[in-house]
Amino acid sequence: MGLDTWFNRKILRTVLVKKVKTLSWEQVLSGAYEEAQRFGNLISGSSEESAKIETAQGTSLIQETINLAGLNYSVAAKIDSIRNNRPSPSLRTGRQLELEAKSLTDARLLHEHSSRNLMAIGMTPVLGEGTAEHDQFGPLTAKEWLAVTSYYHELATRQVERLMRTPEYLNAQGKKW
Numbered sequence: 001m002g003l004d005t006w007f008n009r010k011i012l013r014t015v016l017v018k019k020v021k022t023l024s025w026e027q028v029l030s031g032a033y034e035e036a037q038r039f040g041n042l043i044s045g046s047s048e049e050s051a052k053i054e055t056a057q058g059t060s061l062i063q064e065t066i067n068l069a070g071l072n073y074s075v076a077a078k079i080d081s082i083r084n085n086r087p088s089p090s091l092r093t094g095r096q097l098e099l100e101a102k103s104l105t106d107a108r109l110l111h112e113h114s115s116r117n118l119m120a121i122g123m124t125p126v127l128g129e130g131t132a133e134h135d136q137f138g139p140l141t142a143k144e145w146l147a148v149t150s151y152y153h154e155l156a157t158r159q160v161e162r163l164m165r166t167p168e169y170l171n172a173q174g175k176k177w
Helices: 003-021 025-043 061-083 104-122 142-163 167-172
Strands: 131-134 138-141
Touching: 003 142, 025 061, 025 104, 025 142, 061 104, 061 131, 061 142, 131 142, 138 142
Parallel strands: none
Antiparallel strands: 131 138
16 A cells, blocks of 8 residues: 555544544435535536636646536445445446536536436435445445545535636636736
């Protein structure tokens, strides 16, 4: 195990997992949905032109939105595999054709659909301790997977909020400082 992987696992175990254990399934599910909605609301007023401007991390608003849609679909599949005691799919498989959105409108629709899909899968709690492997964090329970989804949505929201304050984004939106 590399130092980066070890460090990520340590952070997850000391911060995320302890917090998740204190929350109910419904609280974690609600948090995941709220973060997804917050991201969706944030990007709702963005133009197609502004959506191509890159964040400080080198991804565009379209790419961030597609990445989050992919995450939602993948986590829903992970939760379903834990619930049904089946082998866990990779985070990078499935939905590849859907994730090739050509516009922000396409990406928004994918994100909305994937968020609803994740919530539908999550409506039935997974209360057991079954796990599915995360590339960096190791084995996660279904509840921990939902919490990771919230975390990634919150992180993306913060990145996009910073992007929306840049002169490039404001100019593409037709706004002035």
